[in-house]
Amino acid sequence: xxxxxxxxxxxxxxxxxxxxxxxxxxRRQRPSVVRRLSPYVAIAASIVxxxxxxxxxxxxxxxxxxxxxxxxxxxxxxxxxxxxxxxPPQESEEMTSGDxxxxxxxxxxxxxxxxxxxxxxxx
Amino acid sequence: MTLEERFNxxxxxxxxxxxxxxxxxxxxxxxxxxxxxxxxxxxWNALPSFRGEAQTYTWIYRIATNEALNALRREKVRAALRFxxxxxxxxxxxxxxxxxxxxxxxxxxxxxxxRLPEKQRQVFILRYYDxxxxxxxxxxxxxxxxxxxxxxxxxxxxxxxxxxxxx
Numbered sequence: 001x002x003x004x005x006x007x008x009x010x011x012x013x014x015x016x017x018x019x020x021x022x023x024x025x026x027r028r029q030r031p032s033v034v035r036r037l038s039p040y041v042a043i044a045a046s047i048v049x050x051x052x053x054x055x056x057x058x059x060x061x062x063x064x065x066x067x068x069x070x071x072x073x074x075x076x077x078x079x080x081x082x083x084x085x086x087x088p089p090q091e092s093e094e095m096t097s098g099d100x101x102x103x104x105x106x107x108x109x110x111x112x113x114x115x116x117x118x119x120x121x122x123x
Numbered sequence: 124m125t126l127e128e129r130f131n132x133x134x135x136x137x138x139x140x141x142x143x144x145x146x147x148x149x150x151x152x153x154x155x156x157x158x159x160x161x162x163x164x165x166x167w168n169a170l171p172s173f174r175g176e177a178q179t180y181t182w183i184y185r186i187a188t189n190e191a192l193n194a195l196r197r198e199k200v201r202a203a204l205r206f207x208x209x210x211x212x213x214x215x216x217x218x219x220x221x222x223x224x225x226x227x228x229x230x231x232x233x234x235x236x237x238r239l240p241e242k243q244r245q246v247f248i249l250r251y252y253d254x255x256x257x258x259x260x261x262x263x264x265x266x267x268x269x270x271x272x273x274x275x276x277x278x279x280x281x282x283x284x285x286x287x288x289x290x
Contacts, residue, residue, distance in 0.1 A: 006225025006233070007146055014139050017156070021134045021163045025127050 130167055133179065138163070140253070141187045147248045148191035149198075150216040150237060162190050181262045184255075188245055188263060195241075213237035228286075235285035243278035250275050 141162055146155035165186050199209040217233050236247055249255045257268045
């Protein structure tokens, strides 16, 4: 006989225990929808989490490009820093006399007018 | 006989024995109740592959003992996280268990058993409380009869010493 005299159980415990144990096969055959879906939900949640984290890490570590900032914002910054456009362009091309002549023709300024302007300055 | 009928037969024959067996390890009615359900869930899952080479009795006790030891290992980790020890947790459980109906000597014995090393505790519970023959224990624990007798002897010595200290 098992020596169990020093421990006891609630009244009718073994009857209810056996009833609960007999439910195990039915519980195992028909797992709940949540239980069936939970592995897939967990996988989907992991993918979303990885994507969000990856995006966050990339955004915080990589230098922002013009596209990221938006062209309008870059233009605004350039305007703010150099409102009169007095700063020389970073990659200036060398201006030739041909370019000057083309500019003057385009603006309708004759060489005579230009000479007159410089003569006034000299005076 | 269908699997379900076989399972119901196992529940009828073994649920009470399994309960008392694991209760000796965890020293709490609620924990033993949870553990019995986990054990029978494992039994149900393993039943289709159980060929009956081992006796059902041996097979059930092996599952129950392993699950009880796993539960104690988990409890040991939880105790360590609370800066406590498994011995302290078990002592508190034995003292506060409303379903412990023994006298002071039996309470002291339960505490001494809870302090035994894992292997000696298994052997002592199977031999002393479950009164399992050594040959049967040998199959459950996969250990030679000689080694089991030695473990039981050592366990008895430790318990005597612990109870002597308490006098």
